[in-house]
Amino acid sequence: MTQHPLIRVKDLNVHIDGHHILKNINISIPDKSVTSIIGPSGCGKTTLLKTFNRLLDDTANVTVSGSVLVDDEDIYAPEAEVTHIRKKMGLLSQRPYPLPMSIYDNVAYGPRIHGTRDKSTLDSIVEKQLKDTGLWDEVKDRLHGPANRLSIGQQQRLCLARGLAVKPEIILGDESTSALDPVSTHTIEDLFVRLKAQYTIVLVTHILRQARRISDYIVFVYMGEIVEFGPTDEVLLHPKEELTRQYVKGFIS
């Protein structure tokens, strides 16, 4: 871990409805690299990503304790500026939710609220993002049609494009390719690899091959706890913990 840790999580605990969902999370996520979070379904990966972004704030019966430091700023400090934090971190949620507007407006939404008004600038942002995510050809004829008519895979890519259009410093992707075919998956993976030169990327993924292909570090979460964290090859090929070994066995064999 040579790089500067950008996100530092200290003693994070999350309770939902009295259930202890995340337990004593301590982790430092390095700058300018791809970190993958893996773990069985329901182990708390999505919850972890959401705490980075304070999206659990207004859910009923949720208590979050501990601290999350981003660029040495504690985002759970009372004086923290949530909007600002969220702009800095782009969360690409697991279930794509297009905003109730056209495809174009979905992508332009972020830049617009952050002050870009110029039509041609917006046009080029939209085009670039849609091309980057491989959606351009599929939707270029109906940019002004409603976004919720897209297929699920298209929605997923649209939400990716929308999230990347605000140029977040940190990208949090929650199973961002789960609904995509191999070709589109490839496009997105390439995109992430390109982006990591400038951004910090945290991905949740179930596909160990994908984790292997694109990530520098891997976090293995099990039942709300971090079991192992380290460089990709170490965790996948020579896991220290028995639990990890069990989990990646399918991959190794």
Next chain:
Amino acid sequence: MTQHPLIRVKDLNVHIDGHHILKNINISIPDKSVTSIIGPSGCGKTTLLKTFNRLLDDTANVTVSGSVLVDDEDIYAPEAEVTHIRKKMGLLSQRPYPLPMSIYDNVAYGPRIHGTRDKSTLDSIVEKQLKDTGLWDEVKDRLHGPANRLSIGQQQRLCLARGLAVKPEIILGDESTSALDPVSTHTIEDLFVRLKAQYTIVLVTHILRQARRISDYIVFVYMGEIVEFGPTDEVLLHPKEELTRQYVKGFIS
């Protein structure tokens, strides 16, 4: 194709909002086997599955022409009985939607409406289905908690369990493992393989390896048309069409 074709689609065309989404589909899906539908995101896979089930019926601006014969009964015939057809075919939708009730009630919903009232029978159905889908251990303590609090992957397995509890003759699974970790995916794949002895299974999947592992036949759809249909190995290893070759290239290499 030695088996008896169970679903026969003839000259099926679907238009949505004036766009030609499915074009001249002709296919016979064989009995007691697993058929996988593959193809790039947005090519019309979900739409095709929905036409098998007449779920497009109530969407505005949709026209369906052609015929779909299930067991030699045309489901688009005016006198066809939709509820009956839908019971026969269990559609597991791409985006899991738990019903607004408890986990238990979600699974018991189907058996209940189809006449099972006995508490202990229901209990055993619920337990069996949840065990089959690998969810039992995760939820057995909160069977009567709300289903929409589950993680996405858990929801997906719940919806699987719910759909299988009806004991449909034909299972239509739309990317049924997209949100699952390798272990759960494995459980589900095994389940499908076991089920095919009695049922006809049609799956949409993006993971070519998965298609290879579990399916007997493969349909490759591209831009609303069926490009190739045949036994798994033929299509994946020795595709006849150039388009198919392109698509499965990533897999072959």
Next chain:
Amino acid sequence: QEGCAPKNSSGWDPEKGLQGTLSISGAFALYPLVVLWSEQFKEVHPHVRFNISAGGAGKGIADALTGMVDIGLVSRDIHQQEFERGGYVIHVARDAVVATVSDQNPNLGFLLRQGIKQDEFRRLFVDGTAAAWNQINPSFSDDDLHVYVRSDAAGAAETWAAYLGHSQEDLKGIGIFGDPGMAEAIQKNPHAIGFNNINYVYNIKTGKQFPGIRVVPIDLNGDGTLAPDENFYDNLDSLTNAVATGKYPSPPSRNLSFLVKGKPKDTVLIEFIKFVLTHESQSLLLENGYIPLNEEQLLEERTKLN
């Protein structure tokens, strides 16, 4: 629990005496009285049932004329069309409408001393052109004049208009809802003039006028002063006396009536109306702010039943 009310035939039964059901509906003004009367009637004739409901004079008339009820309670004049459809009217009580001002009215002294003539009232309420008090009578102050009339269709307004030779729709002014509303509006505005039923002006128990509100006397003979025999507004007794003897003109005093369809034939109905027209029943009126019929009127109404 629910079902249909038992029907019993109406008439005379040797064992039970009078028996039957009387249905009554109509004006709110008469409703409390009729309820009282029916209670007393039932003490004598326990086997008579009453169904009394309120809903407005027009509703009472419509009900009575279509045979839905036996008696319609009426607090306004009966229109020709209603007579033509068989309305038969028996007066059962009297009421009076008086003009009212605030006791803070700058002209109160003048008003109490000289009253207002009929044609001055007409200028106030019908012409609607005067904007200051002295445009009505030069001896009044030049304060603003605000005329209040009733915004709801009401017997009182109809009667007041009839006194001026018009109908309610010809009265011009700011419409106020209901008698209590009018009394309150008058109390609050020293420059206003309006009209009320007497029981909203006099406290029934003490017979005195309510604080804040004063009756404007009518200068009956138009001589510009209020002679002692024109001045009977001091308390409720003297006013009701004046109404009963006809010193206070009609209109603005008015009849409250029962309307039945055709001349009544049903025994129970006739007995009840007769009962209402007895002195004993009439004596209830005064303590409720209404005015009993005098001897001649009672006789006249009773003969309508024969």
Next chain:
Amino acid sequence: MGIKRRKAEETIFKILMVMACLIVGSSLFLIVGTIVVKGVPYLTWDMVSKAPQGGFYIGKEGGVLNAIIGSLYVAGGATVLGLLISIPISIYLNIYLKGGSLLSKSAKLAYDVLFGIPSIVYGAFAFSIMIWLGVRASLLGGVIAVTLLIIPILVRTLDEVIATVPRELKHAALSLGATRWETARVILRQIKPGIYTAVLLSFGRGIGDVAAVLFTAGFSDNIPIYIDEPAATLPLAIFFQLSSPIPEVQGRAYASALILTLIILVIVIVSHILATKHKHKL
């Protein structure tokens, strides 16, 4: 547009919202306050436990039990009847019919129109029919008129709420082989809080309306026992007592209004409990 300006905009609107909420809240509190202040001095046990005895309306003994029971019968009966009619209609329009069909469009238009028709017109309409049928003012007449009055409220509110249910939910139930009716029941479950809102709105409208019952329910001092007897209702009792010259009786009008408010309060609380109980189960 810097973050400061955007934050400022949010702050400004937040202030506006708080002000709006205060205005709305305080005007409403004022109304309830008026009723409480003017009604409490006259609120006695007799008011709620006795029917008017002779002379109640000139300030003597009695209470408005007849009107309380009449109102509960009328509003309760109408709400139940209204639900029985309007739930099927809104289900039909939203679940059975294809979106955008002519019937569903014209039905929505029809209900919007019906919603705006003054209650006096419903009263007059029901009254005309009653005269035509030879039915006199009675509990039944009142229930029918109020049912007509609240059906549009129920249908349109339910309609709006059902329209927000995602289509996927409907598909989920359908593809399990549920009939449309069974699917409808799942959706009703999802919108239960909305149903409470609709019921409360319409019950409130039904129990508070004067004009619809004025000609149809009649007004009687007897506690209604039979469905074809005239029945007093609270709003009419309030209306009527307010116009009395006697301060005592006017005061009782406010006490009656207070009773009415308390009845609604109880119903709001009970349905709230039902609603949260349901949420717990979900």
Next chain:
Amino acid sequence: MNFRIVKDKLIANVMLILSISSVSFVFLIGIGLYLRAAPLFEEHTLLSLFRGSNWAPSKNQFGFYPFIMGTLSVTLIAIVVALPLCLLTAIYLTEYAKPGIRKVMLPLMNILAGIPPVIYGVWGIFFVVPIVREYIAPQFMEYSSGYTVLTGGVVLAVMIFPILVSIVSEVLSTIPKELKDASLSLGATKWETIKKVVVKRARPGIVAAMVLAVSRAFGETIAVLMVCGNVPVAPTSVFDGGYPLPALIANNFGEMMSIPLYDSALMFAALLLFVIIFLFNLISRIILNRIEHKYSS
């Protein structure tokens, strides 16, 4: 099994009949009103009824112009007052307010929906009339009684608060949290999320609630008639008295229903109101359909 399907079909037919009969009910009311108003047309032309401004039934003068203007102005004032207040309140309650406030305010709305119009009228006389008379009107003119279209509009606005706030809150609260999260995680402030996403998604519902509220305002009777002065003259300023159609009907129906021509005139007033509401709804529905079409899934 078959029984379920038969049941479903049966229910479908019952519902179809219910729906169709409820649609025809509108026609029934329209036709009923027309028939009862018909005697009036024998003596008056439609145009003279619309344009005439003299109201003197006993002299056979039936001018409805003042009443139409009265209705329109009172309703307009009510909407102008109520709409922004209620939208802001509903948004505040669903999105910003602490659960405690929400738990008090929303049930309060339901209680208020049940308070009889008479009480609103009395409240108007106690509070709104004096405020208009003493404080607002003197800023603009010499004297006003306080019984004005403005007063009527304000009281009416308060009366439609409950329905607007309840329905709009109900619609807003059904917006999925994920959708809001999507916008928030793009760095939008909460307000921006509400303005651009929540309100947009809820727009059909909000517009429908508005349409309902306006319809209700057109038809509200007793409370308005107690405070708006009821002078049958078309108002020229908000401080003039006005006389809306429902007030005309309610005022006179009980008293005059036994006089045929008067009765017809009142039924004509109801018919007029019916037509106004119908046109309003038709137009807003056309607009609503456009919106729905654009954003529906």
